[in-house]
Amino acid sequence: MHPNLVPPLDVHEEELKLRRELVRQRPLIKLNAVLFFGEGARSARGCGVDGAGALWSCPGKLRPRHIPQFIIVTGHKQRHRGNMGINGFYQRFDQDFHGRPVYQKxxxxxxxxxxxxxxxGDLVSRPEDNFIRMWKPRxxxxxxxxRRFQTVCEVPTEDADDVMVYPKLLPSKEVWFLxxxxxxxxxxxxxxxxxxxxYAKCFTVEEAIPCNLGEWQVWDIGKKEWYTNKGIRLIKVG
Known part of the structure; x- marks a missing residue:
């Protein structure tokens, strides 16, 4: 009865035709979908569990991509905000997560x-140094x-006279993952x-490996809020 009525089947076919033409003209539309949907899609672009970024196909010729075995996290100097354990030497873990490599401090x-x-200059070993604190999910x-009795406060940063920064690297006493x-x-x-x-996060979906990432959001353990730390840098090694 309606003079401008179009059958639903024709509408669907026309929509598919327009979408294919749009993807042909703008290939990045397809790339954006691949970035977000499914483990199979990530594997198709070389970021699956077996590859984890070994090949990067966005778009054009496949290019080999080196995955570093070690990552150095440095630059977090705001001690009054806590979470100083972010800094450290991270090694690639033996499994990947969401199609990208994982590193453990x-x-x-x-x-x-x-x-x-x-x-x-040697450090005297103590039994408690061999104890590694493990996190349990809640x-x-x-x-x-x-959070019922949490209070906002400033984290004390004054050092005691009998405390020093040991000049050598020591094994991590906590489990930290990147x-x-x-x-x-x-x-x-x-x-x-x-x-x-x-403890920290950096919003970037296009980076297959965590190298030279800036604008980190770090959790302030005193004020109980996220803040931007522009000093943190990730450096690949090996």
């Missing part, structure tokens, strides 16, 4: 008591309950791969 610079440093209810999380669209530093509670 293995070495760090640490403050120690002067009495534990010998005249030759439910959403537990997270809400844990990974890409599709749910956030960001590279994250947290206590476990895919953890909900993270």
């Amino acid at each position: 293995i070495m760090e610079r640490r403050q120690v008591k002067r009495s534990l440093v010998t005249e030759t 439910s959403q209810e537990a997270l809400v309950l844990s 990974f890409f999380d599709d749910r956030r669209g960001a590279w994250c530093i947290g206590p476990a791969i895919g953890a909900i509670e993270i």
